[in-house]
Amino acid sequence: MSGHTSSYEPTSRWGKWWDERLPIPRMMHGQFVAFPTPRNLNYLWTFGGILMFCLIAQIITGIVLAMHYQSSDVLAFNSVEHIRRDVNFGWLIRNMHAVGASMFFIAVYIHIFRGLYYGSYKAPREVLWILGVIILLAMMATAFLGYTLPWGQMSFWGVTVITNLFSALDTIYTGLGTAIVEWLWGGYSVSGVTLNRFFSLHYLLPFVLTGIVILHIWALHVSGQNNPTGLDIKEPSESVPMHPYATSKDIVGMFAFLILFAWFVFFLPDYLGHPDNYTEANPLVTPPHIVPEWYFLPFYAILRAFTGSFLGIPLGSFAKLFGVLAMFAAVLILAFAPWLDTSRVRSAKYRPLFKWAFWAFAFTCVALGYLGSKPAEGVYVMWAQIFTVLYFLFFLVAMPVLGLIETPKKLPRSINEAVLGPDAAAAKH
């Protein structure tokens, strides 16, 4: 934390030499060895490390794939098959990268829900949280660009649908949306030109992402970690050094997560994908149902909830624009959580009403995910509209109102009291 100073003492001559010139070992020791972490963190706090692993694994497997991949509309699909069939262990690298994207999102969603439950977004961690939302956006952009690259039917039509969203801006200023879409495509339709630039950006964004992740970790190391009680660390005995305490726990969480990861890589590599992506892109044949990857389904459901009307309110030609705005708003609204939540208490553990709202919100997200996988017709549309409203109600009503009206449970006086019980904590004084 900010008040924390490094106890690093270089012992070797080599260590002293560096310490006077570029004290990286001192920084690493201060931030990742002696750094104080709350003693009461549970396994949900291991997802930060898991996400770091996911990012590094995606970059390494991605760099290897790029050595064998061809980003041309004629060769892309064949080159992926070449990787699967003829490159030594190409199938393994390719499965790790494709499954890895899904695992990255599973981990990031758990990480975000953990933050929402324990109030990790509240002061003084607003900047840390907003950096997290930017990371989520960058991850989504990277995943979307990456899904284009195999150049299968779902790649092609997914890109067509999503890039076309920008044409909704035509309803604000004629020609603006179309101009943006053609600029993104590099032509008048999705083509090899689009594929090539998407490959370039897909390679670029993870490094931008890494930069934001470094800022995210920096911000974390200024304010320190939140913990299940939501209370601040008040005295040194409430924290333990990061190493070996947090690190020994992080690595257990990471290996448990790797079991799930490996299960999909080796036994279910195509479960999270779509069969249509094993058919090469064909601009002349539209698949019956165009669906994005599972991690986009809740947002896709919100987008498609805005048909000609929304819960009986006619939208006319603005329907598409509203859908697009709602979809982006669904992500961006997360960034406002620190100010929408009016409660002085951080952790939902001590917030009897907010706890309900949180689980209702979690159910809403899963329901939207289910509805996003279904065709936008009949009763699905109505349910998507209802859950879209519930999604935004959580942020716009539950967060501000519950903080004002609910009486929180009695908070422990300190982390030590929560962990050791009131008597033992008092005896320490």
Added chain:
Amino acid sequence: MTTMKRRLTSTLVAASAAALLASSPATASSEAHGPEITRQQWSFGGFRGQYDQAQLQRGFQIYKEVCSACHGLSRVYFRNLVQPGGPGFPEESVKALAAEWPNQITDGPNDEGQMFERPARLADPIRGPYKNEKEARAAQNGAYPPDLSLIAKARGVERNPSWWTHPFLMLGDIFASYQEGGADYLTALMTGYVDPPADVKVNDGMYYNTAFPGHQLAMPSPLSADAVPYSDGTKTTVENYAKDVSAFLSWAADPTLDQRKRMGWQVMLYLFVTTVLLYLGKRRVWSKIKH
């Protein structure tokens, strides 16, 4: 204050209850989907599965004698038929097979600048009879017989359970590691030719099939009993033909499955043991600290 809280809680409960109880969305648009496809037993199914070499050899025989009249298999090379984890034919017999394969390889240009046809070698793909889609459509009355290299991966079984059973079936599939939807579909397709119901008018040049989406396809029933002789004593029924060629096409689409699943077990074992050891280490590290 407390009444207000209680009212809010009950509204939330009511909202989620309404979501749970009201009409099931799954009843919408069931017409658009095909019938439920029966799940077959596959030697390569589940997390322990491996290909049955004899079945792959029989499946290749079906492909060669029946399917290859119209369909190519161009992502599979003759050399793949020799490799471990596949049909594993002897190299000499595959060399002979390639040399006799009726769909020759266009090569060249030669010293005179002309393209020429030559017999296939081990390093060549298994070509179908048509040079391109146009030629195929011209020969097939406008229909296009797709290349079969990836067909087992490019088809799946779409299940449409009610929304509340959906998550459980999904978890069941993940736990059983079900990846054989394509093979199940292909088997259902090849055994799904029946007389159309009285109220269905089948278009000219189309055939009625229970598994095909829309029920009308341009491919006539490809398999008939005893059409291909088996040398290993397997009964020459349409059902067996369909399953054998589906297994072969599964291998064609996923030739590294055997290696993948074998390595998968080694990796899982390593991860389980390491996780337990790391957990014990963690307990030891934390043993003096209440948390």
